[in-house]
Amino acid sequence: GQQVMQIPQYQHVQEGEDFTTYCNSSTTLSNIQWYKQRPGGHPVFLIQLVKSGEVKKQKRLTFQFGEAKKNSSLHITATQTTDVGTYFCAGATSGTYKYIFGTGTRLKVLA
């Protein structure tokens, strides 16, 4: 079945360092979404990417969707303690109503 792999599983960074998490799908996606879950909280939507090669930015966050629409990345520049949490990607394939979530990357930022 369709799988979405996400790496790394954990990442500890010093405050001010950059951070990147990657998602790879076994099948071509119609779109990919990114969510952030703070410790003890629920996932909160960050962004959706739809087009091949798309790049979107939100302040210090940069999201990319691969040309083949099978991979994506989230890059955070100059991390802050408020970035702590688990970041999930969620992929959907055309014609289905199922979201396949990656296993998540837990980010810890050391002050």
Place this chain on the structure above:
Amino acid sequence: EAQVTQNPRYLITVTGKKLTVTCSQNMNHEYMSWYRQDPGLGLRQIYYSMNVEVTDKGDVPEGYKVSRKEKRNFPLILESPSPNQTSLYFCASSPASTGGASGELFFGEGSRLTVL
């Protein structure tokens, strides 16, 4: 305030005792779904619903039932809970889209279930 409300937030029960986790949204969303979150496994979809009376299985539907009699409500039913259903459960909703899953998922606060 736009929200997805789940109840109960915490529950400890025993094997075989039927339980229902309720989910309600006030955003008039057509799409609703249930996920379970387990360490190292991320979020796995249990069931989803595209509209009233329309439901379908996700990736891990065994041991669960759902119903969608009203647009705003999407309860998750565990007819005979077992310890392997101990998990953190999230309900989510999203506006409708044609052609497949698309659009922001709004999640509830989560329901932590322990089955002894």
